[in-house]
Amino acid sequence: MDFSNREEVKSWFEEIDNKGWWTLIDIIYDNKPAHVEIREVWSKYAGLRVSYHGEDEAFEELVNSIEVVSQKMCEICGQSGSHSYIDGWETTLCDQHFESSDAKNKSR
Template sequence: MTHDEFVAYIRERYATLFDPTNSDEVWRYLITIGPGWWPLFTDFCEQMEGVLRHHDKTGRWYIRQVKEKFGELRIYVRPAPYERPDVDGFMEWVDDIDPPEPTHVEEMLGIIKQQVTGRAAHVCEDCGEPGELRVLDGWYSTCCDRHFEEWKARKASRKS
């Protein structure tokens, strides 16, 4: 499966977990992780969907971005925009307002995210085999021995 096919699958299968106003351009950069982490992210989506359905919050929380940063899986989840009366009595569109106290749903999503990203710390982002965080010339990656050796070889060939 290609990256584009994976994103299309996620976009269709878990449509309620993403902002329906996302453009095709947004979707190009919304999920930028390697195939080794795709099963972990799919598991996250499955669990998130279950929590939201159980608490009648479907469409109230959206995945905003999924990426690798410093060799770690990062999943950003935010409340959906909502309307609230402003000072003059008109409705104002509000986005990304955190409630003062975490809600039960927010806590559960945080636990799921923590579990999935914790598992990713031991999985090669490229192939899904056991891996670990590696650093090469200040760049971080979670990868297996084989992909680490390939990474070192690519770096060395660029220097020569």
């Protein structure tokens, strides 16, 4: 995937049902300094992670804040959510998406 292409990254997140984080992805790309190159954007431990090349203190702070916020934001719809286990996967879901999940094993 071409991580310099925001739309490609967003359509990938839509494919994995993480469209709820689209706003966060926009914030990352809207605030990326010109000298910073995004290497990867992915979901890990129920949070949105960004790896990039180049040094920038403000961007580093932003990326860290985004990770914290994503852990409180439903990855499906973007509503306020919390840490959830769905069939062993760590995810962040709002109450509605947690309740409506038909997974055999789910907990919070």
